[in-house]
Amino acid sequence: MTSSDIDIADLATREVVDLCSRLIRFDTTNRGGGDSEGERQAAEFVAGHLADAGLEPVLLEREPGRTNVVARLTGSEPGLDALLVQAHLDVVPADPTEWSVSPFSGEVRDGYVWGRGAVDMKDMVAMVLSVLHRWAREGRRPRRDIVFAFVADEEDLGYWGAHWLVDEHADLFAGCTAAISESGAYSYHVNGTRLYPVGTAERGTSHLRLTARGRAGHGSRRNDDNAVTKLVAALGRLAAHEWPVRLTPAVRAFLERTGSALGVEVDLSDVDGTLRRLGPAAALVESTVRNSTTTTVLSAGYKVNVIPGLAQAEVDTRVLPGTEEELLATVDELLGPDVQREFLARQPAVQAPVDSPWFEAMADALRAEDPEAVVVPYCLGGGTDAKAFAQLGMACYGFAPLALPEGFNYRAMAHGVDERVPVEGLGFGARVLDRFLSTC
Structure with missing residues (x-):
């Protein structure tokens, strides 16, 4: 049809x-x-x-x-x-x-x-x-x-x-x-309010390959230099790490303006508490108040009774504007000396002015078609x-x-x-x- x-x-x-x-x-x-x-x-x-x-x-x-x-x-x-x-x-x-x-x-x-x-x-x-x-x-x-x-x-x-x-x-x-x-600029309904989030930033993409090397050998024998064990331990530390809140201009403005529109208390010293009070609106921002590192691919070994000499993983890392140096330093510390990293892809974060004539023109165009539109900036979690x-x-x-x-x-x-x-x-x-x- x-x-x-x-x-x-x-x-x-x-x-x-x-x-x-x-x-x-x-x-x-x-x-x-x-x-x-x-x-x-x-x-x-x-x-x-x-x-x-x-x-x-x-x-x-x-x-x-x-x-x-x-x-x-x-x-x-x-x-x-x-x-x-x-x-x-x-x-x-x-x-x-x-x-x-x-x-x-x-x-x-x-x-x-x-x-x-x-x-x-x-x-x-x-x-x-x-x-x-x-x-x-x-x-x-x-x-x-x-x-x-x-x-x-x-x-x-x-x-x-x-x-x-x-x-x-x-x-x-x-x-x-x-x-x-x-x-960006799609209507998002929250408790009777129509938000229109306009993208003014997006996290950077740093796809990493992690490699651990060790001594290959028979699976039945003691081996204190096991590449798989080294890699899994490092990935465990990476997964357990709680990345700190880092408020970029787009995220800060989203929290403040959305909170005001919804009548929700915004406490920037307690972002997690603010997110809970924002209810469904939190979904637009919860992935962009922090950096993230997510293991997505694992590769090691070729036979159950053979300890491999190489183990690798791929990690999807998303980086907020202005935080890549801090993130990579923390990743290196968590990985330790037995695991090396390399970039599979490295694209920097993007950030445009929140308060600009461009943004105001977009907001005006949306409000002309929907007078009740609440236009807010936000940061894309992807790319x-x-x-x-x-x-x-x-x-x-x-x-x-x-x-x-x-x-x-x-x-x-x-x-x-x-x-x-x-x-x-x-x-x-x-x-x-x-x-x-x-x-x-």
Whole structure:
């Protein structure tokens, strides 16, 4: 079923729903390690719509099939700083046996658009394209230059996408001092209050490989130099460590402003107590008041009666802005001399100003569509392509607006089973984006 098969009275909403549905039908699964498909076809679809809206898109590839689309729209006031609007076209895998619908059907039913990428993040792509179509029909353009980048490979390392564009095609983003993208500005219902968290920071990603070496030997014999034992002991110390609270500007502002909106006492000397009083709102911030180190992969041995000489683990480490040096020093102390670490990936934390004209323009656009909106900054616990574009000096914000029904578990949708986005939420988001991009 497509958007034409359901009753959507508003033309603009019908357009964005149709675009989102059609985008989902491109299977752009990214399995990691360079194993991806469908990005070229989706990029050509996007480029065609950009051209229809009067832009001149360019398609760029580090390798055939791993396609990125970039276009610039000239504003009416060229002296203003430019803005980047960036989104990724790839999605994570989906097992169709777990889903209620085919993951790449783009089916529209029960008031939702269903499919992999519905919220991560083909909804944003559809909203942006619909805004550009509307501007073209109405002969409108923004005040400032806006660069639009639709990229490959965000769901892995950005090697074929944003990081490559930043390294090899930075000129395309000349003049851009700020950027917007995923993971922010969606409604979050808490005790009758509608919060709209806008991402102003995100934790850094430091994926570590830990290695312990010892003396290989027979499993029946005493061995005081067992690599497995050394590694397991070190991982135990790492898991038992309680990382201290570190309040970054985004997290501090979230706690203060959310607490004020909810009428909750905020005691920054007792953050854990404050989180308990915030109730459901705590889920937006509980993972970003501290750094984290989570063991995810273990590898050792090849036969039960053989003591291996090598044992390794991989640890997903997330680092708050300004805390990496402290975290790594603590990790080294906990690991001890018998375990060595190396980086598998190392992307720094991202932090944009909480109080800025950009943030205020986003808040104004949200409140224009929802006068009761409480717009608050927050820090993303994971990572996005902002880590690449921030290297060019841009202030990167998570701003992909959606209005969500109360009880809808949006945070479970990204990478989850039966991913879907509400039809009315898409219409709301397109209107907010139109207002923000037109006036910022």
